[in-house]
Amino acid sequence: xxxxxxxxxxxxxxxxxxxxxxxxxxxxxxxxxxxxxxxxxxxxxxxxxxxxxxxxxxxxxxxxxxxxxxxxxxxxxxxxxxxxxxxxxxxxxxxxxxxxxxxxxxxxxxxxxxxxxxxxxxxxxxxxxxxxxxxxxxxxxxxxxxxxxxxxxxxxxxxxxxxxxxxxxxxxxxxxxxxxxxxxxxxxxxxxxxxxxxxxxxxxxxxxxxxxxxxxxxxxxxxxxxxxxxxxxxxxxxxxxxxxxxxxxxxx
Numbered sequence: 001x002x003x004x005x006x007x008x009x010x011x012x013x014x015x016x017x018x019x020x021x022x023x024x025x026x027x028x029x030x031x032x033x034x035x036x037x038x039x040x041x042x043x044x045x046x047x048x049x050x051x052x053x054x055x056x057x058x059x060x061x062x063x064x065x066x067x068x069x070x071x072x073x074x075x076x077x078x079x080x081x082x083x084x085x086x087x088x089x090x091x092x093x094x095x096x097x098x099x100x101x102x103x104x105x106x107x108x109x110x111x112x113x114x115x116x117x118x119x120x121x122x123x124x125x126x127x128x129x130x131x132x133x134x135x136x137x138x139x140x141x142x143x144x145x146x147x148x149x150x151x152x153x154x155x156x157x158x159x160x161x162x163x164x165x166x167x168x169x170x171x172x173x174x175x176x177x178x179x180x181x182x183x184x185x186x187x188x189x190x191x192x193x194x195x196x197x198x199x200x201x202x203x204x205x206x207x208x209x210x211x212x213x214x215x216x217x218x219x220x221x222x223x224x225x226x227x228x229x230x231x232x233x234x235x236x237x238x239x240x241x242x243x244x245x246x247x248x249x250x251x252x
Contacts, residue, residue: 007039011206012213018050019057019214023221024228026159027118027237028054030111030244032210033156041203042100043107048092048201051155052193053210055186057218062186068179072169080144080180081187087145088188091152092195107154108248114157115241118234143168148184152192157241158185 014035018028032050037043071077095103143165151158162181171177196202 008209010039011035012209015050015053015210015213016217018054019217020221021217021237022054022057022159022214023061023218024224026157027114027241028057028214029154029156029158030114030237030240032214033107034244034247036203036206039206041206044095044098044100044103045201045203047103047107047154048095048193048196049203049206050210051189052196052202053207054155054214055189055193056211056215058182058186058189060215060218061182062179065175065179065182068173068175069183070171070173070176070180072166072171072180075169077180077183080184083144084148084184084187085191087148087150088152088191089195090145091149091154091188092192092199093152094149095153095192096195096199096201104248104251108245108251110154111156111241111245111248114160115238115245117157117160118241119238144184148188151185151188152195155189 011032014031018031020028021031022028029047029050032053033046036046036050041049069077072080098106147158147161147165150161159181162184163177166177166180166184171180193202
């Protein structure tokens, strides 16, 4: 465990980087989770605390893109919100009953899954768009609860997973898909944080500086997002994710 002043610097820098990455493409948990674990926070609490700190960024993203939110074919936005809240609650409850030992064993595999999603995201989206044209809407609707459960349990790679489900619902416009993804991310994270807080999983001492830093990173991310090539950004996130995954595998 590091000195308290060093701990503060570590988690603040990690939150800033996490907020910046989330604003650009996602993957903020690749920084916040290992930073909190490094500073001595138990794994389950680290996951809940990092997610709580990133919540303001999700809410801000959902609000800023509200004009692009469209109702998917055959499914109202309200129902998407309800299904997201249900899935987020289930995922957060599952985290609540998970032991640190079990979660520590699962986390490397979840990180690996999230890293692969970032690496093959564009190809995955292309396949999903083809499937949606062949009538795959049912699976998109059925997957809302599933991806929200994943997000409520583990924040890593959540944006890619949700965007995949949104594409399966037949949302072809990129702005509309991102707006719906941001809305669903905000909803499921909000209900998950309520469950975390009720279960005593949030380390509030770390949340405030991390939330401020993550919000600042998010603002910067929006500013520089237009200047960074998507392929370079994705490569950077994959490298960070791979390194984080390796560290957690070695820890177990």
